[in-house]
Amino acid sequence: MNRLGTAGMLAGNAIAAMTPLIFASMGGLFTELAGMLNIALEGLILVGAFFAIVIASATQSLFAGFIAGSLAAMILAWVYGAATIRLKANIFVTGLAANIFASGLTVVLSNQWFGTKGVIALKAPELTRPFVGTLGGIPFLGQALFSHNIFSYLSWICVIATWIIIHKTPAGIRMRATGANAEAVAASGFKPNAYRLQAIVMSGFFCGMAGASLSLPLAAYVPNMSAGRGWIALVAIYLGARKPGRIAIACFVFAFAESYSNYAQGLFRIPSEFMLAIPYAATLIALLAASLAERARRVNR
């Protein structure tokens, strides 16, 4: 492969790896803006991934799988949100509940339905790659931008949609107001708790899509296939200063680290544990660097 081809492949892999991160971080952004740190993203993604592929395979319909994954994650998000808001439980502990529930439920069900706790390979229709036949032929750009399945383009639309929702719709503006000053929202005659719960269920919907975008293209469910993406998404939200566009850029950086390390493994035979560790290391380093930069800025001021 020539150099341009390699570059196109690397960029393309990074953009593909970015897709679930974008969905998850847009979901987490809603809860973040409503004033809550949502550590349940990880579990919500996992549940979405499991039900999306299982239902897609059972019905042989990708759309049904997509709906099932999103719905399952929304239901779990609602339970998590209801316990947190209606029962006034500690949000971090209920977030753990959601994560532990997700990893337990997926193992129990996969053991029950498929007789294995390992990888479940399933038959499902192939995802559309809308531009492969046309724009996909362009050198570099074709591989980098137009080789992807429908989920990648959907995730880009989601970034724009998220921006519109939080800045231009009354519900989104009130959601942000809830995070900034819940008392003022209550004084204006609105219910902050309703907006909080709405934000959590929204995060469930987006994480469900994140999960579907992991399992449907693979036509398989891999145990713990969310692999820390919910946590990486949280850091991306922080690095992106809670702005959808910047968050997408942060997601790209993490996705690039992930896909580049996959590429490097092919060249240097790095132990698989190190490969799996790279996203966590990259996230931790980014978190550290951003905090150091933030402190430097504060000191200089």
Added chain:
Amino acid sequence: MIEQERKRGKVLIATIAAAIASACLLILLFSKDFAGSLYLFFIAPLANSYYLGNLMASMVPLIVAGLGVAFAFESRNFNLGGEGQIYAGALAATLVALLLPESPALGVQLLSCAAAAAAGGLIGAFSGMLKRRLGVDELISSFLASSLIVLLVDYMVTGPLQDPASNFQTTRAIAPATAFAKIFLPSSLSIGIFVALIVSLAGKAVMDKTRFGFELKLCGANGEFAHYAGIDSGRYTLIPMALSGALHGLAGSLMIFGSYYRVMRGFSSGIGWSAIAVSLIAKNNPLALIPAAAFYSYLDSGAKSVMMGSDVSSEIVAIVQAVIFLLITASRLPFIKAFAPKKGGSE
């Protein structure tokens, strides 16, 4: 105050009831032989001395790591890195014990446990330091650091430290003479249980009788007030996180000397999360950790016994654990509201 205590008690009872109910429901859903599985879940763990002893042995890391969780929680820090700290502690302890094969047992045990506590403590201190110096959320940093550490230990166990004589993914075993003495054969219960009891007593003393414990709780209850009272609240982020990590590391070493003797890949997986459940059930009270750990170990050994004896996978215990997490911190209950005393009544 008493009102609040009573409410907490109700929440605790409701949570435990919901946990047991959900276990029954899961068995009903997933098992073909409901009565048989129910017996395996609830009765079998207590039915003979072997199971009972193993149940008590599994309390050891839960009590010690649970105390670690409690110290962090009481100062309002969330240590989500327990998994990695326990695993790293176990590896550190095993390494020290393997390097000193001919030394007196007590010396090896003390040195190993100290190394384990240091390993866990450093990992905890890392997150505490990040929060203190840079304001990085300790919840996220401790989780990320722990995930990283788990993978590194996995690598060590399956790579450089793999026992060449074994087909399993494990390190070499420590010398049998250096393991803790067994006290309830044939089960794996060892004198580690006394270590755990002493640690929880010491934890109680530190939390309730020392200036450190008092200031730590003050910072947890009201950081701003503590700040104006002249307490260095940053210190009470760093030290509790380090202490929490150290206790998790110690828990890992007790598992090695008590029951496992070697680090197998993923052998301690899940203990960190369970310790959080135990500490929440105990409301961060060091002495209450003992019954809380007993309850939790009971559920866990029930799930294992169901898995071995029937068609249900042991991960149902994770779902039960999730139910506990979901409800244990609730300050309002949906179904038993009717029993609560009316507000503004004639008191």
